[in-house]
Amino acid sequence: MSAHDLDGAIDPHGDVSVDELALAAELAGSGERAASADIAEYALWLGDDALILSQQLGAWITYAPELEEDVALGNIALDLLGHARSFLRYAGSWDGRSEDDLAYFRDEAEFRSSWLVEQPNGDFAQTIARQFLVSTYMLELYSALRGSTDATFAAIAEKAVKEVDYHRDHAVQWVLRLAGGTAESRARIIRAFADVWPYAAELFRDDELIDRLGDAAVRPSSLQAGFDAVTEAVFAEAELDIPAGSASAGGGRHGSHATGLGHLLSEMQVLARRHPGATW
Numbered sequence: 005m006s007a008h009d010l011d012g013a014i015d016p017h018g019d020v021s022v023d024e025l026a027l028a029a030e031l032a033g034s035g036e037r038a039a040s041a042d043i044a045e046y047a048l049w050l051g052d053d054a055l056i057l058s059q060q061l062g063a064w065i066t067y068a069p070e071l072e073e074d075v076a077l078g079n080i081a082l083d084l085l086g087h088a089r090s091f092l093r094y095a096g097s098w099d100g101r102s103e104d105d106l107a108y109f110r111d112e113a114e115f116r117s118s119w120l121v122e123q124p125n126g127d128f129a130q131t132i133a134r135q136f137l138v139s140t141y142m143l144e145l146y147s148a149l150r151g152s153t154d155a156t157f158a159a160i161a162e163k164a165v166k167e168v169d170y171h172r173d174h175a176v177q178w179v180l181r182l183a184g185g186t187a188e189s190r191a192r193i194i195r196a197f198a199d200v201w202p203y204a205a206e207l208f209r210d211d212e213l214i215d216r217l218g219d220a221a222v223r224p225s226s227l228q229a230g231f232d233a234v235t236e237a238v239f240a241e242a243e244l245d246i247p248a249g250s251a252s253a254g255g256g257r258h259g260s261h262a263t264g265l266g267h268l269l270s271e272m273q274v275l276a277r278r279h280p281g282a283t284w
Contacts, residue, residue, distance in 0.1 A: 036156055037097045042216050043154060044098035045116070048106070049257055050145075051091030052117035055107060056265070057138060058084035059272050060125055069128055076174060080135075083167040090160045108276035112266050113259040119252055120203040122262040126196065129182055129189070133196035136175035137204045140234050142168040144227040154220040176238055183242035194244065201247040203262075204231075206254030213257075 038044040061081035068074045092103040120138060125131045146168055149161035182193040208228045214221050239246055255261070276282075 038094055038156075039154070041098060042213055043220060044095045045213060046217055046221050047091045047095035047157075048116040051088045051095060051106070052115050053121050053138075053142075054084045054091065055088035056115075056117040056268065057121040058082070058088060059268060060121065061131070061135075063125055064128075064131065073128075077131075080171050080174065083164075083171065087160065087164045087167075090163075094156050094160075104276065108273045109280075112261055112269055115259065115261065115265065115269070116257050117261070117265070118203070118206050118256045119254050119262045120200065120207065122256065122265045122268070123200055123203055124264050126199070127192060129192035130196040130199060132175055132178045132182065133193060134200045135171070136179050136238070137200060137235075139168055139172040139175050140231055141204070141207050141227065143172050144230040145222055148222040148227065152220050152222070153218075157220065172234075179238055179244075180242050183244055193242075197244070198247045198249070202249055202252040203254070205251030206256065207231075209254065211257060 038047065058081045061077045061084070064077045065074050065081075068077055088107070089103050092106045096102055096106050120134065123130075123134055125134075143165065146161040146165040150158055150165065152158045152161065179193060182189040184190070208224045208231070210223060210225050214223055236246065
């Protein structure tokens with residue numbers, strides 16, 4: 005539909021022709037090829053976290069506790085999918101693979117997502133607890149990544165940081181709402197944090213890859229202090245105790261994954277693998 009309707013009057017909605025949208029403009033970066041295999045590997049770390057979390061949140065559409073949350077979680081999932089597309093396209097530029105190749109035609113051991121984003125949705129409280137931890141981490145990460153010496157990483161982070169700021173605020177409001185609600189909602193958010201808390205430790209572990217990348221990447225351990233400050237403040241306001249317990253082993257950055265990832269990937273990849281090369 006054009007900006008003018010059939011009578012020649014101006015359409016107040018403007019031109020909404022989907023096929024004219026420059027969707028590629030939504031992807032940050034200059035189109036440059038990744039400078040090294042290490043740069044591409046780091047892009048997989050970040051892209052896979054965003055992709056898997058996006059897939060998880062998409063499962064809440066029509067199942068969220070209220071209609072507004074169907075929309076909110078769907079929009080957050082779309083933001084994350086945009087981040088994933090940017091990082092995966094950049095990762096694939098190193099060896100000629102497309103973002104679709106990386107999303108749909110890698111096997112489980114080839115993914116580099118962290119165990120935290122792979123944790124099941126569970127009930128709504130568990131999804132919110134996971135989302136609070138991940139978005140708090142991502143806001144610290146992208147804030148720092150804006151200073152990367154790699155221009156594409158810096159450009160992606162500049163766009164992403166504005167979106168994950170909202171993601172974190174959304175999660176914070178739900179943590180406070182659940183903790184300050186009924187006895188049942190409070191019990192559920194306490195149990196949810198106890199379940200997902202051990203998996204956050206993997207996000208802050210340094211790696212030889214980071215040593216090799218230098219200022220192109222963000223050292224994970226450098227994000228711990230900012231993450232801790234936010235979580236401590238929110239937990240204090242919600243009158244919750246920081247969960248105790250040992251950290252999980254992790255291993256997602258090197259292809260060792262939590263139990264549920266295989267099922268998630270089979271669901272996400274089935275159409276592309278059943279009909280490779282199909283377009284519609």
